[in-house]
Amino acid sequence: MSSKRGDMQRVRAQKHQNKTIFKNDLHxxxxxxxxxxxxxxxxxxxxxxxxxxxxxxxRKYKALTKPSTCNxxxxxxxxxxxxxxCRNCALSSKQCAKCLKTEEDGIELIPPExxxxxxxxxxxxxxxxxxxxxxxxxxxxxxxxxxKKKKKTEDDDEEPTELEERPKTRPTREQLLDKLAxxxxxxxxxxxxxxINSSGDExxxxxxxxxxxxxxxxxx
Numbered sequence: 001m002s003s004k005r006g007d008m009q010r011v012r013a014q015k016h017q018n019k020t021i022f023k024n025d026l027h028x029x030x031x032x033x034x035x036x037x038x039x040x041x042x043x044x045x046x047x048x049x050x051x052x053x054x055x056x057x058x059r060k061y062k063a064l065t066k067p068s069t070c071n072x073x074x075x076x077x078x079x080x081x082x083x084x085x086c087r088n089c090a091l092s093s094k095q096c097a098k099c100l101k102t103e104e105d106g107i108e109l110i111p112p113e114x115x116x117x118x119x120x121x122x123x124x125x126x127x128x129x130x131x132x133x134x135x136x137x138x139x140x141x142x143x144x145x146x147x148k149k150k151k152k153t154e155d156d157d158e159e160p161t162e163l164e165e166r167p168k169t170r171p172t173r174e175q176l177l178d179k180l181a182x183x184x185x186x187x188x189x190x191x192x193x194x195x196i197n198s199s200g201d202e203x204x205x206x207x208x209x210x211x212x213x214x215x216x217x218x219x220x
Contacts, residue, residue, distance in 0.1 A: 045107040048098040
Protein backbone atom coordinates (compact mmCIF):
# COMPACT_ATOMS: atom_id res chain seq x y z
CA MET A 1 0.00 0.00 0.00
CA SER A 2 1.33 3.40 -0.94
CA SER A 3 2.05 6.04 1.71
CA LYS A 4 0.56 8.69 -0.54
CA ARG A 5 -2.22 10.63 1.16
CA GLY A 6 -5.64 9.44 0.08
CA ASP A 7 -4.32 6.27 -1.59
CA MET A 8 -6.05 3.57 0.46
CA GLN A 9 -6.34 0.86 -2.20
CA ARG A 10 -3.68 -1.80 -2.62
CA VAL A 11 -3.00 -3.08 -6.13
CA ARG A 12 -0.78 -6.09 -5.47
CA ALA A 13 -2.04 -9.42 -4.20
CA GLN A 14 -1.51 -10.79 -0.72
CA LYS A 15 2.16 -11.58 -0.14
CA HIS A 16 1.84 -14.62 2.15
CA GLN A 17 -0.86 -17.18 1.48
CA ASN A 18 -1.55 -20.43 3.26
CA LYS A 19 -1.05 -23.63 1.29
CA THR A 20 -3.68 -25.50 3.32
CA ILE A 21 -7.04 -24.33 4.66
CA PHE A 22 -7.15 -23.48 8.34
CA LYS A 23 -9.26 -25.95 10.36
CA ASN A 24 -10.44 -24.83 13.76
CA ASP A 25 -11.02 -28.41 14.92
CA LEU A 26 -7.72 -29.88 13.75
CA HIS A 27 -6.16 -29.97 17.23
CA UNK A 28 -9.26 -29.21 19.28
CA UNK A 29 -12.13 -31.70 19.33
CA UNK A 30 -13.78 -30.31 22.45
CA UNK A 31 -17.54 -30.06 22.86
CA UNK A 32 -17.33 -26.26 22.72
CA UNK A 33 -15.75 -26.31 19.26
CA UNK A 34 -18.27 -28.85 18.00
CA UNK A 35 -21.16 -26.75 19.27
CA UNK A 36 -19.76 -23.61 17.65
CA UNK A 37 -19.30 -25.34 14.29
CA UNK A 38 -22.82 -26.75 14.44
CA UNK A 39 -24.41 -23.49 15.60
CA UNK A 40 -26.88 -21.86 13.21
CA UNK A 41 -26.74 -18.08 12.73
CA UNK A 42 -30.19 -16.54 12.32
CA UNK A 43 -32.06 -13.25 12.73
CA UNK A 44 -29.21 -11.36 11.03
CA UNK A 45 -28.42 -10.16 7.51
CA UNK A 46 -26.10 -12.05 5.20
CA UNK A 47 -23.15 -9.70 5.81
CA UNK A 48 -23.36 -10.04 9.59
CA UNK A 49 -23.77 -13.79 9.23
CA UNK A 50 -20.55 -13.98 7.20
CA UNK A 51 -18.74 -11.91 9.85
CA UNK A 52 -19.84 -14.22 12.67
CA UNK A 53 -19.03 -17.33 10.62
CA UNK A 54 -15.54 -15.93 9.99
CA UNK A 55 -15.04 -15.48 13.74
CA UNK A 56 -16.13 -19.08 14.35
CA UNK A 57 -13.97 -20.46 11.56
CA UNK A 58 -10.77 -18.75 12.71
CA ARG A 59 -11.36 -19.19 16.47
CA LYS A 60 -12.09 -15.51 17.12
CA TYR A 61 -15.62 -16.07 18.41
CA LYS A 62 -16.22 -15.13 22.05
CA ALA A 63 -19.41 -16.56 23.46
CA LEU A 64 -21.47 -14.77 26.09
CA THR A 65 -21.04 -15.86 29.69
CA LYS A 66 -24.49 -14.47 30.57
CA PRO A 67 -27.41 -12.98 28.61
CA SER A 68 -26.93 -9.37 27.57
CA THR A 69 -29.48 -6.55 27.45
CA CYS A 70 -31.64 -6.02 24.38
CA ASN A 71 -31.60 -2.51 22.91
CA UNK A 72 -35.37 -2.49 22.38
CA UNK A 73 -37.05 -4.23 25.30
CA UNK A 74 -34.17 -3.58 27.76
CA UNK A 75 -34.45 -7.15 29.00
CA UNK A 76 -31.61 -9.62 29.40
CA UNK A 77 -32.87 -11.85 26.59
CA UNK A 78 -29.92 -11.69 24.17
CA UNK A 79 -28.28 -15.10 24.34
CA UNK A 80 -26.10 -14.92 21.22
CA UNK A 81 -22.79 -13.08 21.02
CA UNK A 82 -22.48 -9.96 18.84
CA UNK A 83 -26.28 -9.54 18.82
CA UNK A 84 -27.84 -6.36 20.21
CA UNK A 85 -31.48 -7.45 19.80
CA CYS A 86 -33.22 -10.46 21.26
CA ARG A 87 -34.97 -12.98 19.03
CA ASN A 88 -38.50 -11.67 19.60
CA CYS A 89 -37.59 -8.02 19.01
CA ALA A 90 -35.59 -8.83 15.87
CA LEU A 91 -38.50 -10.80 14.40
CA SER A 92 -41.18 -8.27 15.37
CA SER A 93 -39.25 -5.26 14.04
CA LYS A 94 -37.75 -7.18 11.07
CA GLN A 95 -34.30 -5.82 11.85
CA CYS A 96 -30.89 -7.41 11.79
CA ALA A 97 -30.05 -8.39 15.35
CA LYS A 98 -26.45 -7.21 14.88
CA CYS A 99 -26.34 -4.12 12.64
CA LEU A 100 -30.01 -3.07 13.13
CA LYS A 101 -30.59 -2.70 9.38
CA THR A 102 -34.05 -3.41 7.97
CA GLU A 103 -35.29 -4.88 4.70
CA GLU A 104 -35.87 -1.32 3.46
CA ASP A 105 -32.08 -0.85 3.45
CA GLY A 106 -31.79 -3.55 0.79
CA ILE A 107 -30.82 -6.48 3.01
CA GLU A 108 -32.39 -9.90 3.33
CA LEU A 109 -32.69 -11.36 6.80
CA ILE A 110 -31.85 -15.00 7.42
CA PRO A 111 -35.04 -16.72 8.64
CA PRO A 112 -35.03 -17.82 12.28
CA GLU A 113 -34.45 -21.41 13.25
CA UNK A 114 -37.66 -23.07 14.48
CA UNK A 115 -37.93 -23.97 18.13
CA UNK A 116 -38.08 -27.57 19.39
CA UNK A 117 -41.89 -27.51 19.50
CA UNK A 118 -42.07 -26.01 16.00
CA UNK A 119 -39.65 -28.64 14.67
CA UNK A 120 -41.73 -31.46 16.16
CA UNK A 121 -44.93 -30.02 14.70
CA UNK A 122 -43.28 -29.53 11.30
CA UNK A 123 -41.92 -33.08 11.26
CA UNK A 124 -45.34 -34.56 12.03
CA UNK A 125 -47.00 -32.37 9.41
CA UNK A 126 -44.60 -33.22 6.59
CA UNK A 127 -44.42 -36.93 7.45
CA UNK A 128 -48.19 -37.01 6.97
CA UNK A 129 -47.91 -35.11 3.67
CA UNK A 130 -45.22 -37.31 2.09
CA UNK A 131 -47.16 -40.55 2.47
CA UNK A 132 -48.50 -40.16 -1.07
CA UNK A 133 -44.97 -39.97 -2.54
CA UNK A 134 -42.95 -42.89 -3.80
CA UNK A 135 -40.06 -44.25 -1.75
CA UNK A 136 -37.43 -42.51 -3.89
CA UNK A 137 -39.19 -39.14 -3.72
CA UNK A 138 -39.74 -39.58 0.02
CA UNK A 139 -36.04 -40.16 0.65
CA UNK A 140 -35.16 -37.14 -1.49
CA UNK A 141 -37.49 -34.92 0.51
CA UNK A 142 -36.21 -36.20 3.87
CA UNK A 143 -32.61 -35.52 2.84
CA UNK A 144 -33.57 -31.99 1.81
CA UNK A 145 -35.49 -31.50 5.05
CA UNK A 146 -32.56 -32.64 7.22
CA UNK A 147 -30.05 -30.52 5.29
CA LYS A 148 -28.24 -33.40 3.58
CA LYS A 149 -27.57 -34.30 -0.03
CA LYS A 150 -26.08 -37.21 -1.90
CA LYS A 151 -22.37 -37.08 -2.60
CA LYS A 152 -21.24 -38.67 -5.84
CA THR A 153 -18.22 -40.94 -5.77
CA GLU A 154 -15.72 -41.58 -8.55
CA ASP A 155 -16.44 -45.31 -8.69
CA ASP A 156 -20.22 -45.10 -8.84
CA ASP A 157 -21.69 -41.92 -10.27
CA GLU A 158 -25.19 -43.25 -10.92
CA GLU A 159 -26.16 -44.43 -7.45
CA PRO A 160 -24.17 -42.52 -4.82
CA THR A 161 -24.62 -43.63 -1.23
CA GLU A 162 -22.48 -41.24 0.79
CA LEU A 163 -24.05 -38.17 2.34
CA GLU A 164 -22.48 -34.78 2.88
CA GLU A 165 -23.77 -31.93 4.99
CA ARG A 166 -25.28 -28.85 3.41
CA PRO A 167 -24.91 -25.36 4.87
CA LYS A 168 -26.11 -25.00 8.45
CA THR A 169 -29.31 -23.16 7.63
CA ARG A 170 -32.32 -25.46 7.66
CA PRO A 171 -34.97 -24.97 4.95
CA THR A 172 -37.98 -22.92 5.99
CA ARG A 173 -41.55 -24.16 5.88
CA GLU A 174 -42.21 -22.31 2.61
CA GLN A 175 -39.12 -23.86 1.01
CA LEU A 176 -40.17 -27.33 2.15
CA LEU A 177 -43.67 -26.85 0.73
CA ASP A 178 -42.18 -25.69 -2.57
CA LYS A 179 -39.87 -28.72 -2.70
CA LEU A 180 -42.78 -31.04 -1.92
CA ALA A 181 -44.89 -29.48 -4.67
CA UNK A 182 -42.06 -29.96 -7.20
CA UNK A 183 -41.68 -33.61 -6.23
CA UNK A 184 -45.41 -34.18 -6.63
CA UNK A 185 -45.43 -32.52 -10.05
CA UNK A 186 -42.45 -34.56 -11.25
CA UNK A 187 -44.09 -37.75 -10.02
CA UNK A 188 -47.28 -36.92 -11.92
CA UNK A 189 -45.24 -36.35 -15.08
CA UNK A 190 -43.55 -39.71 -14.66
CA UNK A 191 -46.91 -41.44 -14.23
CA UNK A 192 -48.28 -39.64 -17.30
CA UNK A 193 -45.40 -40.62 -19.56
CA UNK A 194 -45.45 -44.12 -18.11
CA UNK A 195 -49.09 -44.50 -19.14
CA ILE A 196 -48.28 -43.22 -22.64
CA ASN A 197 -45.44 -45.72 -23.03
CA SER A 198 -47.58 -48.60 -21.81
CA SER A 199 -50.41 -47.67 -24.19
CA GLY A 200 -47.92 -47.40 -27.05
CA ASP A 201 -46.66 -50.90 -26.29
CA GLU A 202 -50.24 -52.21 -26.45
CA UNK A 203 -50.74 -50.60 -29.86
CA UNK A 204 -47.52 -52.15 -31.12
CA UNK A 205 -48.62 -55.58 -29.88
CA UNK A 206 -51.99 -55.23 -31.64
CA UNK A 207 -50.25 -54.24 -34.85
CA UNK A 208 -47.94 -57.23 -34.68
CA UNK A 209 -50.92 -59.57 -34.16
CA UNK A 210 -52.70 -58.09 -37.20
CA UNK A 211 -49.62 -58.53 -39.39
CA UNK A 212 -49.26 -62.12 -38.23
CA UNK A 213 -52.93 -62.88 -39.04
CA UNK A 214 -52.54 -61.36 -42.53
CA UNK A 215 -49.47 -63.47 -43.21
CA UNK A 216 -51.31 -66.64 -42.17
CA UNK A 217 -54.21 -65.83 -44.55
CA UNK A 218 -51.83 -65.20 -47.45
CA UNK A 219 -50.01 -68.49 -46.92
CA UNK A 220 -53.33 -70.36 -46.72
